[in-house]
Amino acid sequence: AQSVSQHNHHVILSEAASLELGCNYSYGGTVNLFWYVQYPGQHLQLLLKYFSGDPLVKGIKGFEAEFIKSKFSFNLRKPSVQWSDTAEYFCASSQSYQKVTFGTGTKLQVIP
Amino acid sequence: NAGVTQTPKFQVLKTGQSMTLQCAQDMNHNSMYWYRQDPGMGLRLIYYSASEGTTDKGEVPNGYNVSRLNKREFSLRLESAAPSQTSVYFCASSEKTGEAYEQYFGPGTRLTVT
Numbered sequence: 001a002q003s004v005s006q007h008n009h010h011v012i013l014s015e016a017a018s019l020e021l022g023c024n025y026s027y028g029g030t031v032n033l034f035w036y037v038q039y040p041g042q043h044l045q046l047l048l049k050y051f052s053g054d055p056l057v058k059g060i061k062g063f064e065a066e067f068i069k070s071k072f073s074f075n076l077r078k079p080s081v082q083w084s085d086t087a088e089y090f091c092a093s094s095q096s097y098q099k100v101t102f103g104t105g106t107k108l109q110v111i112p
Numbered sequence: 113n114a115g116v117t118q119t120p121k122f123q124v125l126k127t128g129q130s131m132t133l134q135c136a137q138d139m140n141h142n143s144m145y146w147y148r149q150d151p152g153m154g155l156r157l158i159y160y161s162a163s164e165g166t167t168d169k170g171e172v173p174n175g176y177n178v179s180r181l182n183k184r185e186f187s188l189r190l191e192s193a194a195p196s197q198t199s200v201y202f203c204a205s206s207e208k209t210g211e212a213y214e215q216y217f218g219p220g221t222r223l224t225v226t
Contacts, residue, residue: 004154009152032213034214042219043116043202043217043218043219043220044155044202044204044215044217045217046214046215049212049214051211051212052211090154090155097143097206097208097213098143098160098162098168099157099160099170100157100215102147102154102155102156103154104152104153104154105152105154
């Protein structure tokens with residue numbers, strides 16, 4: 001079975017700091033990868049996704065992620081975080097259209 | 113275009129009571145999903161429906177039943193609620209466009225079982 005590991009459960013940063021959230025997935029074949037964000041009290045929204053092509057994927061709100069196949073990783077990055085980025089971030093992987101496996105989430109707290 | 117809607121937003125049940133969580137999407141998606149979200153465990157798939165008329169078990173189906181009433185609606189039923197089912201429940205839908213797809217989520221139902 002697929003699994004997705006997010007190593008940081010809770011990250012605290014000051015505004016303007018750079019962000020990198022780790023994500024590793026278990027499956028070695030073709031895999032599709034996602035990062036979702038959940039703002040306090042809201043539902044999950046897609047930040048970015050990788051299916052094929054350029055391994056550096058750009059998403060909304062200045063986020064990007066890099067797919068490194070040799071490391072089974074899909075880390076999320078942002079050069080300069082804002083207070084409004086305070087949220088929980090979920091990495092997810094999928095081998096097939098129907099089943100998406102989510103990581104346990106990383107709570108990001110940005111201090112003004 | 114409301115996307116994915118869920119009712120109710122909040123619910124408190126006593127152990128042994130039953131209830132149905134409702135979900136509807138207006139994006140004409142074929143696939144729909146029910147997840148539960150628990151602290152430190154991320155989202156876990158309860159059931160999904162690949163298309164109207166079909167349903168399949170996910171990772172944590174025990175204690176739940178589902179009905180895909182039509183293409184728009186996918187309900188989740190708890191026949192005899194237990195405290196372990198206290199959670200936030202999210203419905204989602206998706207459609208494949210070429211090779212790409214993503215799941216669209218509803219606002220969630222916060223359920224407490226006492």
